[in-house]
Amino acid sequence: MADLHIRIDRAKGGIAGQIAAELRDSIRGGRLEPGTRLPATRDLAADLQVSRGVVVEAYEQLVAEGFLVSKVGAGTQVTPANTPQRAAAPPGPQPVRGGTASAVAGHVPYHGHRPTSPDLSHFPRERWLAAVRHVLTTVPSDALDYGDPGGVPELREELAGYLRRVRAADVRPENLIVVSGVAQGLSLALHVMAGRITGRPLRLAVEDPTSHRQVPLIKRAGARVLPVPVDEEGLDVRRAGGDAVLVTPAHQFPTGVVLSPARRAALMEWAYAGRRLVLEDDYDAEFRFDRDPVGCLQGLAPDRVVLCGSVSKALAPGLRLGWVAAPPGLAEAIRRARGELDLGSPVIDQYALAHFLRTGAYDKHLRRMRREYRRRRDALVSALAAELPGARVRGIEAGLHVYLELPDGWDEQRTVRAAAELGLLAEAVGPMRRTPGPAAVVMGFARLPAHKAEAAVRGLKVRMSGQTLTEGERRA
Structure with missing residues (x-):
């Protein structure tokens, strides 16, 4: 003992x-x-x-x-040592090979609100303005010159501490690269990884279903998509193949499930056994409502996992601030690739975020929004249960969306259109699948005030049944 x-x-x-x-x-x-x-x-x-x-x-x-x-x-x-010992960090980078974009079925919008968007009316404008003012009155002039493409040291230091404290990550500032969001972080990582594969494209295992916005990004990086089914325990690791895997373990998108402890262990064994890398998209892990969030995979295997995150869900997508935490050799390659792409992220915003983290303003904002989003989710789920008993909400109590399996006979696209007419943000799950599944939509609740949830769901029920809305339902 x-x-x-x-x-x-x-x-x-x-x-x-x-x-x-x-x-x-x-x-x-x-x-x-x-x-x-x-x-x-x-x-x-x-x-x-x-x-x-x-x-x-x-x-x-x-x-x-x-x-x-x-x-x-x-x-x-x-956890017993049933996996090989942690391997050395991946070898240094080889020349990055480009890739051509492939067309995907369906139209992917490049702007506008999404079901996973936060309520931007709650962006902490005054505190952010105070952070920017602090930066402009304290940082030396030389700090506004071209800097390290990996990000300003102050922000990387604060991010490393935050990720260790909140996400149980095992990360040091020198292994962090500041990027303009998860999309760019994944794209850079995939390009660098593809450059290490000779003679064939990088084969990337991807959750099925998955975000249809990421598929063009993956293909543009020159990778081949290998769909892997997701069930109530998350990614079915037994059916995974390829050179690497992209996962959303804290809150799978779109199904909302969490990767189970057994699957986490199996995924790490898969990675070590084949010297593979795991790309972890930690997109909304700050918002877990029923318990403390499960720590990130990167904290379990920092030499095998590339952690990608951003402030897009916690603060605002328009800030375009995110990060990548990677094993040392890969981190340096991604930092160089970032410099070759666009020389780095806006410096003033980086210093402002560092100040926001250091002063506790970021934590305070998260606590406030966690309470508010929980109220809104509870209101939406209660309304769905009361008005649409044939529908089923899946997944854990987390994030900014619910995964809703539709009542019998409901069509995904028609549901999305009806929801939009009522101001509900929803997307069809069908285009996110590679294999057939039950009709379902992703429905956002972050921008739906709790007191409007019942009227909105009742209005959706009325529209889908072909009835006429009352004046009150139209106003709602």
Whole structure:
């Protein structure tokens, strides 16, 4: 039985999170070896003089992240070493090979609101303005010159700390590249990875269904798409092939499921066994409503996972600020590719975001929006249950959209048009699939005030049944 030497600061609060962080660091640092059995929750709670529920919560968090496994009769232990040891970082970059874009079925809009868009009326204008003013009055003039294409050091430092604290990432500032959003981060990573493949295109396993906006990006990078089915546990790793995989493990898009602990472990084994890379799109992980978010995959295997994130869901897509955290050799190649593309992101905005993170304004905004989005999701789900019992909401309580399986006889495209007439943001799931599935739509709730949800859903029901809306339903 392991002697854990856990240190907690009772004045700081968040005891379960502190215990989880201590255990996570011990596993990463090798102080807790694979297969090590941990004390029973009751015993550890007595040692630390905390409630047993606090220890249970910490253990459950690490089980969900893949650091621990728990079995009836066998207790809780560090995930056994059933995968090869972490391989060295991928070799240095080879010349980047370009690719040609391929046409995809259906029209992909390049502008306008999406079901996954945040409520931009809640953008913290005054605090952001204060951050910009601070930058303009404090940074030296030389800071406004051409800089490191990987991003200003201050922002990379703040992002590294934030990702370690909030997403349980294992990242250092030098392994971070600031980009103009997840799309550019993925594109750069794919181009660099494709440059290491000789004689054939990069084969990229992709979730099925997946965002139809990413398919053109993948093909333009010269990669070949290999669809892999998604079920209630996330990506079916047993059916994955290729050189790398693109996943949304914290909140799969569009189905809304979370990658299960067993699938996380299987995915890491898949990556290590074939010296493959995992591209992790962490697109809305800040918004988990039923529990603390599960830590990112990158924290479990920083030498195999490329983590991509942005402030598009937390603040605003128009800021065009995101990041890529990659293994050292790959990070340097992506940084150089960024410099060859456009010399880097806007400097003033980078400093402003660094100030926003450092002062706690970012965390404060997230706490506020997490409460508001939860209210809006609850209102929409309740209205759907009351007005459309034949429809089924799938996925976890998270993000800015729900995955809605439609009632029998409902057509996806007609539902989307009817929703748009009522001000509801929705997209058909059919174009996102490579294999057939039940009729479904992705429906956004971030811009739907809680008090308008019932009238909006009732209006959708009326329109789909061919009835006439009342004046009140039209106004709603």
